Amino acid sequence: MTGSSFTGVTYPPFTLTHVDALESEAVHIFREVAGEFERPLILFSGGKDSLVMLHLALKAFAPAPLPFGLLHVDTGHNFPEVLRFRDETVAEHGLRLHVASVQRYLDNGRLRERPDGTRNPLQTLPLLEAINEHRFDAVFGGGRRDEEKARAKERVFSLRDEFGGWDPRRQRPELWQLYNGRHSPGEHVRVFPLSNWTELDVWQYIAREKIVLPSIYYAHRREVFSRSGMWLAPGAWGGPKDGERVATRLVRYRTVGDMSCTGAVDSDADTVEKVIAEIAASRLTERGATRADDKLSEAAMEDRKREGYF
Amino acid sequence: MRTTAESTEPSAATALLRFATAGSVDDGKSTLVGRLLHDSTSVPSDQLEAVSRASRARGQETPDLALLTDGLRAEREQGITIDVAYRYFATPRRRFILADTPGHVQYTRNMVTGASTAELAVVLVDARNGVVEQTRRHAAVAALLRVPHVVLAVNKMDLVDYAEAAFATIADEFAGYAASLGVPEVTAVPISALAGDNVVTRSAHMDWYSGPTVLEHLETVPVTHDPTDDPARFPVQYVIRPRTAEHPDYRGYAGQLASGVLRVGDRVTVHPAGRSSTIAAIDALGQSVEVAWAPQSVTLRLADDLDISRGDLIAPANAPVRAGQDLAATVCHLHDRPLRPGDRVLVKHTTRTVKAIVKEIPTRLTLADLSQHPDPGELAANDIGRVVLRTAEPLAVDPYAASRRTGSFLLIDPADGSTLTAGMARAATGSP
Numbered sequence: 001m002t003g004s005s006f007t008g009v010t011y012p013p014f015t016l017t018h019v020d021a022l023e024s025e026a027v028h029i030f031r032e033v034a035g036e037f038e039r040p041l042i043l044f045s046g047g048k049d050s051l052v053m054l055h056l057a058l059k060a061f062a063p064a065p066l067p068f069g070l071l072h073v074d075t076g077h078n079f080p081e082v083l084r085f086r087d088e089t090v091a092e093h094g095l096r097l098h099v100a101s102v103q104r105y106l107d108n109g110r111l112r113e114r115p116d117g118t119r120n121p122l123q124t125l126p127l128l129e130a131i132n133e134h135r136f137d138a139v140f141g142g143g144r145r146d147e148e149k150a151r152a153k154e155r156v157f158s159l160r161d162e163f164g165g166w167d168p169r170r171q172r173p174e175l176w177q178l179y180n181g182r183h184s185p186g187e188h189v190r191v192f193p194l195s196n197w198t199e200l201d202v203w204q205y206i207a208r209e210k211i212v213l214p215s216i217y218y219a220h221r222r223e224v225f226s227r228s229g230m231w232l233a234p235g236a237w238g239g240p241k242d243g244e245r246v247a248t249r250l251v252r253y254r255t256v257g258d259m260s261c262t263g264a265v266d267s268d269a270d271t272v273e274k275v276i277a278e279i280a281a282s283r284l285t286e287r288g289a290t291r292a293d294d295k296l297s298e299a300a301m302e303d304r305k306r307e308g309y310f
Numbered sequence: 311m312r313t314t315a316e317s318t319e320p321s322a323a324t325a326l327l328r329f330a331t332a333g334s335v336d337d338g339k340s341t342l343v344g345r346l347l348h349d350s351t352s353v354p355s356d357q358l359e360a361v362s363r364a365s366r367a368r369g370q371e372t373p374d375l376a377l378l379t380d381g382l383r384a385e386r387e388q389g390i391t392i393d394v395a396y397r398y399f400a401t402p403r404r405r406f407i408l409a410d411t412p413g414h415v416q417y418t419r420n421m422v423t424g425a426s427t428a429e430l431a432v433v434l435v436d437a438r439n440g441v442v443e444q445t446r447r448h449a450a451v452a453a454l455l456r457v458p459h460v461v462l463a464v465n466k467m468d469l470v471d472y473a474e475a476a477f478a479t480i481a482d483e484f485a486g487y488a489a490s491l492g493v494p495e496v497t498a499v500p501i502s503a504l505a506g507d508n509v510v511t512r513s514a515h516m517d518w519y520s521g522p523t524v525l526e527h528l529e530t531v532p533v534t535h536d537p538t539d540d541p542a543r544f545p546v547q548y549v550i551r552p553r554t555a556e557h558p559d560y561r562g563y564a565g566q567l568a569s570g571v572l573r574v575g576d577r578v579t580v581h582p583a584g585r586s587s588t589i590a591a592i593d594a595l596g597q598s599v600e601v602a603w604a605p606q607s608v609t610l611r612l613a614d615d616l617d618i619s620r621g622d623l624i625a626p627a628n629a630p631v632r633a634g635q636d637l638a639a640t641v642c643h644l645h646d647r648p649l650r651p652g653d654r655v656l657v658k659h660t661t662r663t664v665k666a667i668v669k670e671i672p673t674r675l676t677l678a679d680l681s682q683h684p685d686p687g688e689l690a691a692n693d694i695g696r697v698v699l700r701t702a703e704p705l706a707v708d709p710y711a712a713s714r715r716t717g718s719f720l721l722i723d724p725a726d727g728s729t730l731t732a733g734m735a736r737a738a739t740g741s742p
Binding site: 020035 | 325326355356357394395396397398400405407419420422423426427534536537538547548550551552553554556557560564565566571593595596603605606607620644656658659661714715718719720722726727728729732
């Protein structure tokens, strides 16, 4: 699947490779939003999809500064190395970063910890309140349609009601490259410039553009313990429990998110080339391999998205 | 003159094919899509496992491949596909984006949606029923949307004893109908999606068929269109003015080439104002280049300081666009609220949105026999018809037949922002 058999193939003049076509399309989407909305915002976690998004956005407006701010919804259980990387990236490019803190909502009693300990669904309220408070009208997310079956139905421009809700049965048809961003006051539009990218496309783009990622995406030795078939990192978030044994293994992460539900995979891929080879050969999706929250029910993602999740 | 195509590393150099599937409810479209994904080993094992689990929970013994594509709770509950979904798969030869369009009641608008970006459409028929009204409808929509390639997949060949005569009759009838619609190319393939014949692997039951399997055809159909054949069209999306110490005077017009090729030194005209200048520089996402082609996103700098903003269209001075306020078009109405003469709407065309009024709805198309029903009074959801619009400002529009990108537009409800109608310009706009 790496296409290495294509070495030496020459393409006719004036063609675009699929990565170039995807890049061009994503840049078009960023510029459409800049042209049509008052207060756009990029959701930014420091993970690979949001870093690719940021890279594309910077290219789309170069040599001008990025016309958008960033928002990170911090569950309070994020990987410290990813948070450090997030802050370094923001400083390097002179960006504006808002942080919506799930921990603060828990501390002041507006949210309550779930019995299963996952904080992913708890992100929705701080996200929606940050959007309302700053009156953001377009919110970029790094979601890709290949990630999950409910996301496969997601539009590039996705209208959200005043409660942030997504109604899959009432979506606007989306034709050609004509994106309709019209919305009423209080509503906003979620925009997914990486809709047509796959995990492999993202990694090929990371390789080509030499995008630097947090170290946890590459194989490293770390302490993990097994829960529900996944390698979780121990931490103050609540693991390991009795009977769960910590071991040091050679692992890497395919997604980064809340530590309580993001698992590592056994891997010796310590370079971007090795990661690409590993993904091309993998028979597991990134979410299937490493996300516990999607396994809660057959429609877990759809249900969260209806509530306003990204 | 080439830049990116040669510098890209080989692993990322495969081309992309966007295609759409169409078929009515019981033709086995979900099974075909499931088979295509499954047999090309594009289904990750965790997704397959989820499908097996869900199938078992419903009491089905074998995994229902249709569950791979029906992602929404309501779709799975009702066993139907409600909305267009996009699927991604790859073979060593090509990357694919599949617009999986439902064949149910809202067939037309959903197929229009899927076909709008497709370079190829797969039309599915049941070998036992042959060409039916729905088949003609799908072919007509593919022709209307100017999908360059059409594949007729004659499914359920296992139920007609894999008989060549059954296939040939259907293929001939469809080819004749498609030719009358102006479909440039049809490839007919006899398949059984359920048994897997000729979808990905060659059938052992139809040695009389020597053509490609569906996947082989998808992998090899030529889709690289030479953009030098078309006049350049560059809708301005956004003006980049850094006003920084490093770039105090930079003024760039950002956009994606809708068609054609632009070079540094080209003489260009800005529409609809009609002023001309010369391309001084092209910035291709941070890299200075001499030439750019569709569909690259680039930034142009011009030799003269003209007043240019979002919504303007830059075109070669020797290949101008006609701009006007009367727009005649073929449309597919998408919204449950009907479209009527006198309606006030917004027209979104490339990067420009203008007010307009629906002046006339001269005809509605009867898809079954392609006859024009005169003066229908309104267009309901899924209707295809002709519409005449009067726009508040001039629009620089190409005929859809010449450019899918600069000949297409949306009608939007100014009150609530709903997308009402998909439009394909018929002729260049007339003068006021």
